[in-house]
Every structure is written in C-alpha cells, then in structure tokens.
Amino acid sequence: MYIDQIQLGNRPLFLAPMEDVSDSPFRQICRRKGADIVYTEFISSEAIIRDSDIALHKMHFEEAERPFGIQIFGGREEAMEGATKVAKANNPDLIDINFGCPVYKIVKKGAGSACLKDLGMMERMAGTVVDAAGDYPVTVKTRLGWDDHTIRIGEVALMLQRIGVKALTVHARTRSQKYKGDARWEYLKKLKNTPGLEIPIIGNGDVTTPELAKKMFDETGVDGVMIGRGAIGNPWIFEHARHYLETGELLPNPTLRERLELCAEQLRLSVAHHGERYGVIIMKKHYGQYLKGVRNGKKLRAAIMEEKEMEPVLELLLNFREEEYFAVA
Numbered sequence: 001m002y003i004d005q006i007q008l009g010n011r012p013l014f015l016a017p018m019e020d021v022s023d024s025p026f027r028q029i030c031r032r033k034g035a036d037i038v039y040t041e042f043i044s045s046e047a048i049i050r051d052s053d054i055a056l057h058k059m060h061f062e063e064a065e066r067p068f069g070i071q072i073f074g075g076r077e078e079a080m081e082g083a084t085k086v087a088k089a090n091n092p093d094l095i096d097i098n099f100g101c102p103v104y105k106i107v108k109k110g111a112g113s114a115c116l117k118d119l120g121m122m123e124r125m126a127g128t129v130v131d132a133a134g135d136y137p138v139t140v141k142t143r144l145g146w147d148d149h150t151i152r153i154g155e156v157a158l159m160l161q162r163i164g165v166k167a168l169t170v171h172a173r174t175r176s177q178k179y180k181g182d183a184r185w186e187y188l189k190k191l192k193n194t195p196g197l198e199i200p201i202i203g204n205g206d207v208t209t210p211e212l213a214k215k216m217f218d219e220t221g222v223d224g225v226m227i228g229r230g231a232i233g234n235p236w237i238f239e240h241a242r243h244y245l246e247t248g249e250l251l252p253n254p255t256l257r258e259r260l261e262l263c264a265e266q267l268r269l270s271v272a273h274h275g276e277r278y279g280v281i282i283m284k285k286h287y288g289q290y291l292k293g294v295r296n297g298k299k300l301r302a303a304i305m306e307e308k309e310m311e312p313v314l315e316l317l318l319n320f321r322e323e324e325y326f327a328v329a
Ligand SMILES: Cc1cc2nc3c(=O)[nH]c(=O)nc-3n(C[C@H](O)[C@H](O)[C@H](O)COP(=O)(O)O)c2cc1C
Pocket: 016, 017, 018, 019, 020, 021, 040, 041, 042, 071, 098, 100, 101, 141, 171, 204, 205, 206, 207, 226, 227, 228, 229, 230
C-alpha cells in the first residue's frame, strides 16, 4: 500500500493517534516493534498558531519514527491553514486531519467530529489544508457518521478523494456511539466497495489481537489496519500481528522480563523527551497495561505511582520478581 509516495508494504499496521499516549517515546517503541507508520496525538491548530510550547513540542519526532504523521484539529479554516504551514516546516511524512474526535468541548468549536454534521464544512476545511500542505500528503481520520441517521462515509470518502486527500482512516463507530458498543466493521466493507473509490482506506476500531487484525483485513478488504488501545502497554501487537498475517502462527506472549525491560526503556525515552518530572508522570498511563495479568503487578504499580523520579521507578521495574514481591514490599 502507498499513501501518495510513502511505501508501506502489504497490509500495513498503523499506530493510532492517542492523546497523551502516542508521544514520541511510545511511537519509537511501536516502530521498533513493527508498526509501519505512526502519528502524533491530535494537536490544536489554535495552539500551534499561537506558538504554544506544548503544541510545538507535540510535533517533535525522531528520524527513527518515519514514516510519521502530524495530526491537527480545529474549527477555523485560517487556524488550520496556519497550523498546516507550521506542521510542514517540521518535515513530517504527512499531515492528518482529525475529523473524528467526539469530545464535546472540541465539537462545540466546530472541530473533530463536528464536520460529520456539515459535510460542506468538512470539504472547505480539508481543501484549505490540502492547499496549504502543497507537496505534503494530507490524510483524514474520521468516524462512520454523526449518528446512525447520518452514515454517509462512502460519500465523504469520494469527496475527500476529489479534493486531494491521499488516504482515509475510519474508526468504525459513529460520534454518538463515542466508544460504546462494538466497532461496526461491516461499514468498512461497504465503504471499500464504493464505486470510484481509489484512495487507501485504513480500518480502525477494536483490533486488540493479531487474529483480529487479520480478521479486519480479511472481512472488510481495508488497505491498512490501525491499532490504538490494543497497543498500549503491548507494542508487541504489531510484530505479532505481522507474523500472524504472514504465517498464520501466533508468537508466544512476551515474558515478564521482556515486558519490564521494554517498559523501562519507554520510561528512559520518556524522560529524555519530556524531562524528568513530566516524563515520569506521563508514563503512568502505560504501567497498568504493561503489568496486566502479572502476579503482584498491581502492588508494583502502586509503588511506582508514588515515585517522582526515574531511577527509583527503574529499580522497582528491573528488580521486580512476581513471587518475591511480598517479601520486598
Ligand atoms: C486515550 C485515547 C486518546 C485518543 N486520542 C485521539 C487523538 O488524539 N486523535 C485521534 O484521531 N483519535 C484519538 N483517539 C481514538 C483512537 O485513535 C482510535 O480511533 C480509537 O481508540 C479506536 O481504535 P482502538 O479500538 O484500536 O483503540 C484516542 C483514543 C484513546 C483511547
């Protein structure tokens, strides 16, 4: 599969943009573990054009992350145009527009999934970004529709294709569903069968295992599969899904030692990227999943949560033994 000139191989696996999760350290780890392309979390166009340090920091990436996309959102065309120019100056591989965020405070400003209620607005906004991006490919991530009465994703895809958007990711839920109920993959299949549709479609929603990644490819015919929550604390999902897609065999789960070491590595990268204080704080979102199912893992996590510096957390992680933990605690 290609997005414009970006070669992504056969049946590529995407790391989803996730606020406060898909930061540079996590993206680096996921690329090493087989994600074929990664994105920033959504970044406010208003914050970007205000030169907010936080927004600009969110755009920062390492070369090893490529192919890499910057995702932006906003409800004003001028801000989206300005933000696209700033994003371009950071030299990502592509710029992605968020037309899917369901959160009320975003939607009420006309951003995120608000455009699903007004396709004219979506067309103008996407057109503005495509024009401002020039040679840079622009992609879009959205949902099926605003609610069950407005599922017009085939029409949306053709409109975006016409104005020059190079790929479309669809989280197979409506805005009204938020994260409730199952993702409705049947609409991805329908979308892929839309006459005249040529841009690649990336399917997203509820892929949490290698088997489900294969099932989404097989059942819907999507060109790529994007994984979000299933990768948190489990970056192995990408290499395991790749192996399963190629051989039909499941690799064994990572050992406890492998999990602790990768978690420690992500913490080191996190501190290098965000500085000690925030680097330690932001990792708190990841420990629960890295330690899921580990005997005494909750106790370890509780001890880690008390710490404000990296070294004591590394010590706790790297010296942890499931069976001995009661003794050390
Ligand atoms: C914590 C969290 C943060 C998210 N932030 C974003 C975001 O910044 N941009 C975006 O397009 N989607 C965001 N999403 C949605 C995910 O990219 C994805 O569409 C959704 O989680 C469904 O995929 P999954 O079932 O594989 O998790 C977020 C989801 C989660 C759980």
